[in-house]
Structure formats: structure tokens, C-alpha cells
Amino acid sequence: MIKGLRIRYKIMLVVGLAVTIGLVATAYFYTQRQEQAVLAQNERTMQKLTESVSQGLQSVMLHGSADIASAYAERLKGVPEISDFRILRANGDEAFRDNKTINEVNGRRGEEAFMPRETEVRIPVLAADDPRLARVLQEKQPLPFYTFDTKGVKELTFLAPIENQSKCYKCHGRARPVRGVLKLTTSLSTVERDVLKVRHDSLIVLGLALMGTMLLTGYTMGRTVVAPIEAVTDAMSRVSGGALEQRVPIHGNDELGHMAMSFNQMTSELQDTYQGLQAEQDKLTTIIFGAGEGIVVTDSDGAIVLVNPAAERLIQKSRERIIKEGFDDLLDDPVSMRRWLADRENRGPISVLYKAQVLNVYVSTIHVEDGHVVGSACLLRDVTEEKRLEEELRRLSTTDGLTGLFNRRYLDDTLRREFERSRRTGAPLSVVMFDVDHFKKFNDTHGHDQGDRVLRAVATCLREALRKYDSPCRYGGEEFVGILPDTTMEAALAVAERLRQDVETMRVDGLQVTISLGVAGLPRLAAGSAEELIELADAALYQSKHQGRNRTTLATLSKGDAP
Numbered sequence: 001m002i003k004g005l006r007i008r009y010k011i012m013l014v015v016g017l018a019v020t021i022g023l024v025a026t027a028y029f030y031t032q033r034q035e036q037a038v039l040a041q042n043e044r045t046m047q048k049l050t051e052s053v054s055q056g057l058q059s060v061m062l063h064g065s066a067d068i069a070s071a072y073a074e075r076l077k078g079v080p081e082i083s084d085f086r087i088l089r090a091n092g093d094e095a096f097r098d099n100k101t102i103n104e105v106n107g108r109r110g111e112e113a114f115m116p117r118e119t120e121v122r123i124p125v126l127a128a129d130d131p132r133l134a135r136v137l138q139e140k141q142p143l144p145f146y147t148f149d150t151k152g153v154k155e156l157t158f159l160a161p162i163e164n165q166s167k168c169y170k171c172h173g174r175a176r177p178v179r180g181v182l183k184l185t186t187s188l189s190t191v192e193r194d195v196l197k198v199r200h201d202s203l204i205v206l207g208l209a210l211m212g213t214m215l216l217t218g219y220t221m222g223r224t225v226v227a228p229i230e231a232v233t234d235a236m237s238r239v240s241g242g243a244l245e246q247r248v249p250i251h252g253n254d255e256l257g258h259m260a261m262s263f264n265q266m267t268s269e270l271q272d273t274y275q276g277l278q279a280e281q282d283k284l285t286t287i288i289f290g291a292g293e294g295i296v297v298t299d300s301d302g303a304i305v306l307v308n309p310a311a312e313r314l315i316q317k318s319r320e321r322i323i324k325e326g327f328d329d330l331l332d333d334p335v336s337m338r339r340w341l342a343d344r345e346n347r348g349p350i351s352v353l354y355k356a357q358v359l360n361v362y363v364s365t366i367h368v369e370d371g372h373v374v375g376s377a378c379l380l381r382d383v384t385e386e387k388r389l390e391e392e393l394r395r396l397s398t399t400d401g402l403t404g405l406f407n408r409r410y411l412d413d414t415l416r417r418e419f420e421r422s423r424r425t426g427a428p429l430s431v432v433m434f435d436v437d438h439f440k441k442f443n444d445t446h447g448h449d450q451g452d453r454v455l456r457a458v459a460t461c462l463r464e465a466l467r468k469y470d471s472p473c474r475y476g477g478e479e480f481v482g483i484l485p486d487t488t489m490e491a492a493l494a495v496a497e498r499l500r501q502d503v504e505t506m507r508v509d510g511l512q513v514t515i516s517l518g519v520a521g522l523p524r525l526a527a528g529s530a531e532e533l534i535e536l537a538d539a540a541l542y543q544s545k546h547q548g549r550n551r552t553t554l555a556t557l558s559k560g561d562a563p
């Protein structure tokens with residue numbers, strides 16, 4: 001319950017408790033001391049009274065009048081402050097009630113000095129063995145003690161010894177040093193009333209002091225401690241609500257002043273940081289929404305929270321539909337999407353064919369520093385044109401510009417690869433190499449452009465003569481090579497012959513051209529490398545030229561060749 005109290009009331013409660021304890025303790029000790037002082041004063045007064053009564057009685061007795069003493073005792077009982085007064089014998093019985101002492105005195109004096117009483121009674125006031133009585137008789141000193149009357153009012157009683165002096169010996173003899181005891185009782189009702197009044201007054205003063213202290217403490221604490229703390233806490237709650245411009249007044253140079261100063265500094269830094277973050281966020285938002293790449297982001301529950309316009313364009317769905325369908329269905333392939341997300345090793349983009357576009361897709365979960373997942377993100381980039389250009393570049397880098405056949409680089413790479421494969425698998429591999437006959441003369445006669453058209457026409461013949469798996473290549477100038485995997489030299493010879501005939505029968509701008517061919521192949525020839533295989537085909541081609549051109553020659557078996 002105290003936990004829920006405002007600090008203002010907590011401080012007042014604590015201060016109130018402390019002040020109450022302090023004041024109550026002070027008031028308690030004060031009233032106690034007052035009470036003790038009043039009682040002590042009362043005791044002293046009573047003692048003096050008892051002593052003077054005792055002396056009065058002594059002198060009355062010495063003048064030989066016991067009746068006067070008895071009457072004196074009766075009159076003392078009538079005094080309002082004295083509730084009881086008795087003269088006791090040493091055995092505790094009240095004196096002057098029988099003839100015992102009169103008879104003793106008359107007997108001792110040998111005369112009828114005192115008249116016996118007509119009626120005798122015995123009134124035991126104290127027991128003969130009462131320790132208080134015994135103590136007074138023994139110590140011969142007055143003894144005070146407190147009792148309560150039938151109404152519960154406190155009373156103070158004094159027992160004072162009546163000493164046996166030499167003047168008394170005549171009547172009472174000298175046997176007992178103390179003849180009797182005076183018992184004087186006074187009611188303390190007046191004293192108690194005074195004490196009660198003191199307590200009552202103390203309570204009123206205490207209450208007023210408490211109230212005053214509480215009010216003063218509350219006011220002072222409220223102004224100096226609680227108000228600054230409340231100002232900071234109120235400002236804090238407004239800051240947590242987003243109002244970062246909050247500042248609190250600084251009063252003084254104490255801890256609260258430092259707290260207010262630190263708070264203002266903190267909010268100022270927070271505001272700067274927030275504004276910086278806001279600016280960064282604005283920049284980021286501009287970048288995200290202006291980006292050519294599609295960006296889709298989810299929160300930690302998997303709900304989509306961001307879809308930029310590029311994502312809508314690339315996915316070809318509206319933002320609302322993307323959000324409704326969910327992250328897994330972004331590219332209509334939830335199985336793959338889940339797999340990409342689960343693949344923590346996935347570092348690069350995945351190329352996906354989606355609605356006639358090639359998209360580079362990068363999918364990842366978003367972690368914070370402690371590894372906690374706060375969402376997922378999908379980045380999409382349209383690489384359709386990029387891929388087309390790449391393909392075109394790759395094609396151009398392997399294509400001869402004039403004829404459209406594969407170029408020399410492609411030829412070298414492909415032949416080397418096929419050569420190795422043939423050696424590894426034992427599959428046959430052949431090359432057909434040919435050269436346009438008297439092409440220099442053709443160029444010189446009909447011009448270079450005409451020569452180019454011849455080369456293009458011959459290239460078309462070569463392309464058409466070969467299968468889909470073969471590679472038609474321009475070796476350089478007017479020389480061409482066909483690579484024929486899985487083809488024996490005999491089969492390649494047939495292809496070469498057909499090609500030769502095709503070219504021979506073809507006309508370019510009405511003009512006839514012929515070609516000379518050489519064929520070489522594995523495993524029939526023992527070529528040690530792709531280059532050597534080409535050299536063998538070239539040698540065969542040279543032979544065709546030498547033998548009159550427009551013909552095909554199989555490369556000759558070299559030493560160690562297979563039969």
C-alpha cells in the first residue's frame with residue numbers, strides 16, 4: 001500500500017512518524033518527570049507534616065493529657081487533605097481505644113492519674129508483623145508508602161515513630177525505645193488531577209507541535225524536494241510520450257539541482273539524437289521508396305510492414321495484396337521462400353525467373369546484436385536486361401563478327417576441352433579444316449566486299465553442314481574449322497565432302513568458289529594435343545591444295561598412330 005503512495009506522502013508519513021515518536025518520547029519523559037517531581041514534593045510536605053504532628057502529640061502527651069492527644073487526632077482526620085490519621089501502638093492496634101495504657105500508667109505512677117474509659121474497643125490497623133511497621137520500629141525513621149483506596153485513588157501514607165524519651169519514662173517506663181507509630185494518610189487525588197492536567201496539556205501541545213511540524217515539513221519538503229522530483233518525473237513521462245523538448249527548472253546547486261541539470265542535458269542529447277535519427281530515417285525512407293530495388297520487410301511476427309514501390313512493380317502485385325498474401329507468397333513460391341529464409345549460409349542473391357523477369361532475390365532474417373530476430377527482409381532486383389547483355393557479351397566474345405561463326409578463341413577453348421574429353425572417354429573426335437581456293441585472286445578481282453560476301457556464304461554452308469552439337473568456327477582469314485565431337489574421321493570425311501560439294505554448287509553474286517579441306521581425328525591419329533590435331537588437319541588441307549584444290553584429304557597416319 002505504501003509502495004503506491006506518492007513520494008510527497010511517503011516523506012510526510014516518514015517525517016510524521018519520526019516527529020511523533022520524538023514528541024511522544026519527549027512528552028512521556030516530561031510528564032513522568034513532572035509526576036515524579038509533584039509526588040516527591042508531596043512526600044516532603046507530608047513528611048514535614050507527619051513530623052510536626054508527631055512533635056505536637058509528644059508535647060501534648062508530656063503535658064499529661066492523653067485525651068487531648070486523642071481529640072487532636074480526631075480533629076486532624078477532619079482536615080480535607082488528610083484522609084486518615086491514627087495513632088498506633090507498636091503492635092499495630094489503634095491507641096486510645098481501651099484502658100490498657102491508662103491502667104499501666106496509673107499503676108506505674110501509683111495514683112489514679114487518668115480516668116479509665118467506660119467503653120473499650122480494639123481496632124487493629126496494621127498487623128503486628130507488618131514489615132513496614134517493623135521497619136519503622138527498628139529504624140526509628142518515617143516511612144512513606146503508596147496504596148489505593150476503595151475507589152482506586154492513590155494514597156500516600158506515612159508511618160512515623162513516636163519515640164520514648166526520658167520525659168516519658170515516668171508514665172511509660174523505659175523498656176521500649178518506640179512507644180507507637182503515627183499513621184497519616186493523604187489522598188493523592190489532587191496530585192493525580194494535576195498530573196492528568198499536565199498530561200492533557202502535554203497532549204494538546206504535542207498534537208499542535210505535531211501538526212505544525214507536519215505542515216512545515218510537508219510544505220518545506222514539498223517545495224524543496226518533492227516539487228523538483230515531481231517536475232522531473234512529470235517531464236520524464238512526457239518525454240517517454242515523445243515530447244523530447246521537455247526541460248525542468250533548475251533550483252539550487254544541490255543533488256536535485258544536479259538531477260534537473262542532468263535531466264535537461266539528457267533530453268537535449270536525446271532530442272539531438274532523435275532529430276539525427278529522424279533525418280537519417282527520412283533519408284532512408286527516401287532511398288527505400290526511390291530505390292530501383294524492391295524491398296519488403298516484416299516485423300518479428302512475420303507481418304509485412306514495408307513494401308516499396310519498386311517491390312510492387314517487380315512482384316506485379318499491389319502493396320495491399322502483398323501484405324495480405326504474406327511474406328512466404330511474395331514470389332508465389334512459399335516452399336523456396338521458406339528454404340531461403342532458413343538457409344543461414346545464404347549470403348548471395350538467388351536468380352529467379354518470375355513473370356518473364358529474371359530477379360535477383362536476396363532473402364534474410366534481420367538480427368539485432370544479441371542474435372534476437374526482429375524481422376525478415378527480401379530485396380529484389382530486376383536483372384533481366386543485365387542477363388541479356390551478359391549473354392550478348394558472352395556471345396560476342398565468342399563470335400566472329402563477319403561470319404557469325406564461333407571465333408578463334410572459342411575454337412581453341414572448345415577444341416581443347418573436347419580433346420581432353422575424348423582422351424578421357426575414348427570417344428572419337430574429328431576436325432574439318434578448309435580454306436577458300438585462290439581467295440587472294442578473288443579479292444583482287446572482285447573487291448574486298450565481294451570477298452566478305454563469299455566468306456559469309458561459305459560460313460553458312462559450314463553451319464548447315466554440321467550437326468547441332470558440332471562447332472563451326474572461323475580459324476582466321478579465309479580458313480575455317482569444324483569441330484565434330486563423337487565423330488570418326490570417316491564420318492568427318494563424309495561431312496567434309498558434302499560441304500565441299502555444297503560450296504562448289506553455291507553461287508555468290510553469280511560467281512563460283514571452291515574450297516580445299518583436310519580432316520584429322522582421334523583416336524585414329526596419335527595427336528598429343530588439340531594444337532597438334534589442328535596441325536594434322538592443316539597438313540591434310542595443304543595436301544588438298546597441293547593436289548589441285550577443291551578436294552578433301554584425310555590426315556596421314558603419323559608414326560605410332562592407331563591402324
Ligand SMILES: Nc1nc2c(ncn2[C@@H]2O[C@H](COP(=O)(O)OP(=O)(O)OP(=O)(O)O)[C@@H](O)[C@H]2O)c(=O)[nH]1
Binds near residue numbers: 402
Ligand atoms: N575479303 C576478305 N579477304 C580476306 C579476309 N581475310 C583474309 N582475306 C584475304 O584472303 C587472302 C588469302 O590469300 P592466300 O593466303 O594467299 O591464299 P589464296 O589466295 O586463297 O590461295 P590458296 O589458298 O593457295 O588457294 C588474302 O588476300 C587476304 O587478304 C577477309 O576477312 N575478307
